[in-house]
Amino acid sequence: MTDALACLTRLRVGHSRGKPAPNKPCLMLAIICEIQSGHITSSRIAIDERLIAQYHDLYELAADSRQEARPWLPLWFLASDKGPDGQAGSLWQPDLPPALSEVVDQLGAPRSLAQLLKRYTTARLHPTLHARLESESSAREAAALIIASYFPSRPDLQTRLHDYLELAFASGAYERAPERLKGDQQGPPEQQRARSAAFRSLVLEAYDYRCAASRLRFITPDFRFLVEAAHLIPFSASQDDRPVNGLALTPNLHWAMDNHLIAPGPDQRWHVSAAVDPLVVDNRWLCELDQQPLVLPRDPRWQPDPDALAWRLDHLQR
Structure with missing residues (x-):
């Protein structure tokens, strides 16, 4: 000692x-x-x-x-x-x-x-x-x-x-070396957990724990965060856990993006799928997001990759 x-x-x-x-x-x-x-x-x-x-x-x-x-x-x-x-x-x-x-x-x-x-x-x-x-x-x-x-x-x-x-x-x-989070590294489960934990920490901190769509920021009294770290291009397709391939989203909007009902585009605005009927009252929370600006990290290093945003928009339900 x-x-x-x-x-x-x-x-x-x-x-x-x-x-x-x-x-x-x-x-x-x-x-x-x-x-x-x-x-x-x-x-x-x-x-x-x-x-x-x-x-x-x-x-x-x-x-x-x-x-x-x-x-x-x-x-x-x-x-x-x-x-x-x-x-x-x-x-x-x-x-x-x-x-x-x-x-x-x-x-x-x-x-x-x-x-x-x-x-x-x-x-x-x-x-x-x-x-x-x-x-x-x-x-x-x-x-x-x-x-x-x-x-x-x-x-x-x-x-x-x-x-x-x-x-x-x-x-x-x-x-400390986020560039290592990109690439196909089929390591043991412990390595994948470490990558996921680093992705979550970097993304949530980059967005100051604020949702990139709704702008909501809520931290419970016992310090749990409302937002989650969401991949733009899924890890299975990109092997990319860098924060530029992620957004901080509330769970409901994370789900909506993963199901291709909403998508951030290279224009740094949100787009809502035509499959979401605006006449249905329960859909208004999604429809109101259409064309709203994407909340961006203050640090330009962590702003979303334009190619990842394009991927999301290309996969939006038509």
């Missing part, structure tokens, strides 16, 4: 029914996953939807519940822990505004994520620890230390957490 990682075995955690509370360990595991995916690229960490959703996924594995995750607690109390230098409060330092820093001790702990985000939206992980966690081998060692230290009496849970992290690390490797 390297000295920089030893601090991860000494987190100040509460106990419930004689077992360590999973909040801080799950948050640190989520941070490790996000560093390995390339989403966190420096020791200054944004408290964003993706990190919080990752934390909820891990907490659900550890506690069989998402509703009790309360991410604001580990995000706040992690600031009391020692970093690799052994100094209290050096592991995690919230970027508090100067005026708030002077009175923060009087405020007490936040009671919701919204309240926490009013205090700070970024924090700094100890730079030495961050540098170690950029290495995959060190990240794996760190994750193994956390799991062994805080879930010692639950071998079944240890196995589930290791399986989760294995998938997260594999999909993260694809996220």
